[in-house]
Amino acid sequence: MRISVVGAGYVGLATAVSLAETGNEVCVVEKEMDKLEKLKNGISPFFEPGLEQALNELIRERKISFHQDLKEKIHNSEIIFIAVGTPSLPSGEADLSGLIKVCTQIGKLMRDYKVIVIKSTVPVGTCDLAKRIIRENQEDLYDFDVVSNPEFLREGTALKDAREPSRIILGCGSKKARNIMQKLYEFVDAPVIITDLRSSEMIKYASNAFLATKISFINEIANICDKVGADIIEVARGMGKDKRIGSDFLRAGIGYGGSCFPKDTKALIQIAGHVAHDFKLLKAVVEVNNLQWKKVVEKLEFLLGDIKKKTITIWGLSFKPGTDDTREAPSILIIKEINRLGGVVQVYDPVIKGPVGGAFEGVTFCTDPYAAAEGSDAVILVTEWQEFLNIDWQRLKKGMAQPVLIDGRNVYDPHTIVANGFYYSCIGRPSVENRGFVKESMVDVYNIAEKRWNIS
Numbered sequence: 001m002r003i004s005v006v007g008a009g010y011v012g013l014a015t016a017v018s019l020a021e022t023g024n025e026v027c028v029v030e031k032e033m034d035k036l037e038k039l040k041n042g043i044s045p046f047f048e049p050g051l052e053q054a055l056n057e058l059i060r061e062r063k064i065s066f067h068q069d070l071k072e073k074i075h076n077s078e079i080i081f082i083a084v085g086t087p088s089l090p091s092g093e094a095d096l097s098g099l100i101k102v103c104t105q106i107g108k109l110m111r112d113y114k115v116i117v118i119k120s121t122v123p124v125g126t127c128d129l130a131k132r133i134i135r136e137n138q139e140d141l142y143d144f145d146v147v148s149n150p151e152f153l154r155e156g157t158a159l160k161d162a163r164e165p166s167r168i169i170l171g172c173g174s175k176k177a178r179n180i181m182q183k184l185y186e187f188v189d190a191p192v193i194i195t196d197l198r199s200s201e202m203i204k205y206a207s208n209a210f211l212a213t214k215i216s217f218i219n220e221i222a223n224i225c226d227k228v229g230a231d232i233i234e235v236a237r238g239m240g241k242d243k244r245i246g247s248d249f250l251r252a253g254i255g256y257g258g259s260c261f262p263k264d265t266k267a268l269i270q271i272a273g274h275v276a277h278d279f280k281l282l283k284a285v286v287e288v289n290n291l292q293w294k295k296v297v298e299k300l301e302f303l304l305g306d307i308k309k310k311t312i313t314i315w316g317l318s319f320k321p322g323t324d325d326t327r328e329a330p331s332i333l334i335i336k337e338i339n340r341l342g343g344v345v346q347v348y349d350p351v352i353k354g355p356v357g358g359a360f361e362g363v364t365f366c367t368d369p370y371a372a373a374e375g376s377d378a379v380i381l382v383t384e385w386q387e388f389l390n391i392d393w394q395r396l397k398k399g400m401a402q403p404v405l406i407d408g409r410n411v412y413d414p415h416t417i418v419a420n421g422f423y424y425s426c427i428g429r430p431s432v433e434n435r436g437f438v439k440e441s442m443v444d445v446y447n448i449a450e451k452r453w454n455i456s
């Protein structure tokens, strides 16, 4: 089939690659000139494992092409995917201005039947809005269908996820569009769920909100573990064995970030608000997440005291490993707070090598994890890149002013770290830390029992 994909971001490019690889003729439309030039030359505009190689093969085989304007290719396209960004407005609502522009243009240019597929994450009712906009902008009445096909890929494994999705959700209003979309996704070995437009749009938000809830839930349990002397790793292990709970997304840490969970949770709260529903649970999930990154700074202050003029090393800047995306990354907030408290920051990230769009100004970027820790009073692991899992602890310790390690992702074996002479702190594991938390803050069961049941 002949396909256009509008928006060459993570979703647009992964979609374009997977569809071009399965025998379709794909044209990618990207409005930003610098991104477009890179793509035409086979260069990925962002870090995503395997993407550049896949693009180069497809360019060589002439299965994919890149254009700045949809009008160059729309008449040659049977299906148009819209994968533009839908970032948060200050109110928390999704900004649909990019999507509305594309729909307006499609309406104006359309001369025959097209299927318009909305891949961007959009509030419930947006596909109906898209239909209206397209219809209102048509010169003559051409038949068309709008399909909701939300995307579930994860940055860092975007290509794999697009090639082997866990499920395909298709919100379709017509049989014609449904048949076309089912044929397009014939290559997929996963359930295809056909539903109505609004349910499809809601599936995306509900999925992300649920995953965010799991993260905030386990983080709250970890915060309590810190105070009562339980170990969150053991707790999550025990919980995860229950099939009804599952072990995924039960890793406590410094909270979620990235371009999806923060904006989609806020947008769903707004969607609910528009129909007079106060989504209390999701509001709490967001609030917990907004506080979670602070835990590492609290632990830093507990271990070092005043951090004024102290040098602090940050390992990892992206919101998760495998990507250079720093949108809503906890690293930004942590670094800002350390700077506010008078600390000096040295960083190392395997793929981010300098300030990004106003973030990380004034920090020192180093060439490797050891250089970043040179003369430092503490290392904070913020993003658990593979490179940080194979550290020579003695070499690290030698270079540091004080051997303090704060593990924001609970990835290290505490016994190894402590045996190497470090002061170690992580999230929700007071019993394995070697200083302070247990004795100072652990719940005193005997004292409570004495008061309540008058035992002695």
Ligand SMILES: NC(=O)c1ccc[n+]([C@@H]2O[C@H](COP(=O)([O-])OP(=O)(O)OC[C@H]3O[C@@H](n4cnc5c(N)ncnc54)[C@H](O)[C@@H]3O)[C@@H](O)[C@H]2O)c1
Binding pocket: 006, 007, 008, 009, 010, 011, 012, 029, 030, 031, 032, 035, 083, 084, 085, 086, 098, 101, 102, 119, 120, 121, 122, 151, 152, 153, 154, 155, 259, 260
């Ligand atoms: N990134 C993810 O992991 C992910 C996963 C699932 C769903 N989503 C959703 O998919 C959508 C896209 O996300 P993304 O991360 O790929 O976004 P992105 O910001 O990385 O990319 C969007 C691209 O669209 C381009 N664009 C905007 N308007 C355009 C226009 N009129 N014509 C041509 N190009 C235009 C932008 O220049 C940008 O390159 C969002 O709604 C997001 O919530 C993202």
